[in-house]
Amino acid sequence: MKRVPFQTLMVQGTTSDAGKSTVVAALCRLLRREGVRVAPFKPQNMALNSAVTPGGGEIGRAQALQAIAAGIEAHTDMNPVLLKPSSDTGAQVIIHGRARTEMNARDYHQYKPVAMAAVLESHARLCAQYECVVVEGAGSPAEINLRDRDIANMGFAEAVDCPVILVADIDRGGVFAHIVGTLACLSPSERARILGFVINRFRGDITLLEPGLDWLERETGKPVLAVLPYLHGLYLDAEDAVQPVQAGRGRFRIVVPSLPRMSNHTDFDALRMHPEVDLRFVREGEAIPAADLVILPGSKNTRGDLAWLRAQAWPEAIARHLRYGGKLLGICGGFQMLGHSVSDPHGVEGSAGESAGLGLLDLATVMSTQKQLRQVTGTCAFDDAGARVEGYEIHMGQSQGLALALPAMRIGERDEGACSADGQVMGTYLHGLFDHRDACAALLRWAGLMSEHRIDTAALREASLDRIADAAQPLFERLCEFAPSNS
Structure with a gap:
């Protein structure tokens, strides 16, 4: 009974x-x-x-x-x-x-x-x-x-x-x-x-x-x-606080700025568990280390976090990182930051106004009052094998520009995200994109890590x-x- x-x-x-x-x-x-x-x-x-x-x-x-x-x-x-x-x-x-x-x-x-x-x-x-x-x-x-x-x-x-x-x-x-x-x-x-x-x-x-x-x-x-x-x-998925990361675990270094309004940091949980990855969150005032891959995470206040990045000298560090051949990935708010501008005419994330982006992808973002909420499945457009990707979208803004002609993902019949012509910079609105083992492996290959390890997040959970x-x-x-x- x-x-x-x-x-x-x-x-x-x-x-x-x-x-x-x-x-x-x-x-x-x-x-x-x-x-x-x-x-x-x-x-x-x-x-x-x-x-x-x-x-x-x-x-x-x-x-x-x-x-x-x-x-x-x-x-x-x-x-x-x-x-x-x-x-x-x-x-x-x-x-x-x-x-x-x-x-x-x-x-x-x-x-x-x-x-x-x-x-x-x-x-x-x-x-x-x-x-x-x-x-x-x-x-x-x-x-x-x-x-x-x-x-x-x-x-x-x-x-x-x-x-x-x-x-x-x-x-x-x-x-x-x-x-x-x-x-x-x-x-x-x-x-x-x-x-x-x-x-x-x-x-x-x-x-x-x-x-x-x-x-x-x-x-x-x-x-x-x-x-x-x-x-x-x-x-286990953390509710809010960023989980401690054991630095120096692997040979492939990934660096993430710890934005004041960072959202959905669980995007990085699979990377935390990867035995060949050394994942580091860089907090305010800390030196920005050299890395193979820099990831700009999601943000609940994209313009505010852009200002924080500038105050912490991240644009200069990113420019140096790209000059030395490193890769850069932006997720959701981080994707919006990669464009020429982020405009918030209605003040949906704070005060109304417009901020200059990092100018690394030819696109601009305008915040809207309607939030996009959906679970999605698709394939990695940047990957020759078309690795499967699963994720979800949570964002207020819409991005437009020529960079979208070279998408990062394909969701059904819809192109999603953007890649730079030289293949060094990628942006996507998809959260959870590292959770599927095939997409995680494809993204790490793109960034330069050839690994046989596959992280099964569902089984670990x-x-x-x-x-x-x-x-x-x-x-x-x-x-x-x-x-x-x-x-």
Whole structure:
């Protein structure tokens, strides 16, 4: 008999990056193993790392990963509110997968009742379709300045009356203070709905931790549901923060500027795993090293990030790189930067205006109010063998110019992207283009790496989901004890 501990269970964290996304993914995989129809859900997400659903909507990358863990197609109901920051104070507001408007933080606070209605509508639809919904909170419920009109953590849990488990990351240090301090910031009703705690990313001798666990349970009156291990070598799509890269792994060096508003950095995950590639993100103020391939990544504020590139002397470094025979690839916003100009007449990514591009491809880009959202499959036009490519488009702008006559990709009957006549510069709107093993190999060949290695990202992702599920099995068993199966 399959076990369904709760119809809705919420996973909250004491901090950002405590492991909420991973715990939700693990529980989704475990429930799927039980034969339970389960769906992930995150009421409100703030991230520049988004995914396109099969239906052409936009959701947080973590919810797309959790849908894979659950064995279902991603849907916009899984993340009804997505905020994509375009500056330190403003963000694009996406409701049910579609961009609605740009707002500053104060205006969005007033908009939250509208957002909450969308959240509750999506949650109700998921509950009607699935036996269990596993919910991910955002940030921490201890952010008391955001408690009024909260839709992301306890505000949602109270609205739907669901139990909560609290995750804390011991690898950060201060795990007991994080848990006790979080409880102290909650109201009595909010504290009451917390079932217990999950301590994440533990490594070492568990017997040395046990006195602290005993103290925590006595102090709070709530149980430690599980201690989850630190798992190395996972291949899981990150929600936002750029994952650390082990420099010097391979002989082929790829350099990526770490743009202030870089989006969809998961484009580089397959390259991170390639044993012959040394992938490096270059941050503000760091020296720009020599490389075989430079990649300009996606951006949520193309003109703003162009200004940052100039301030960091990237145009000069790129010109030197090309003189010495290096290759240059631009993805989405990075592709737009390669042209003569980027114009934003409506101010969709910030202030209205026009910026000069790098002038490396004969094209110009104009930002529009309509966002292009689609999953695509096709072939690599630059590759003699026509390697298969799979990816997705998320962009506001349209590019026009003579450079498009020499496309980078072919998507059905449509040409996509552009290549320079000398073959040194390429641009494309496709995200995820390194995820297909054939396209990844073709792009690396174009850049100068002849390699027999093939990275199967789907297999790596599935193996990682199984690893985190196996590690979380004790947590699932405890949850079943606290709420016996109702099926």
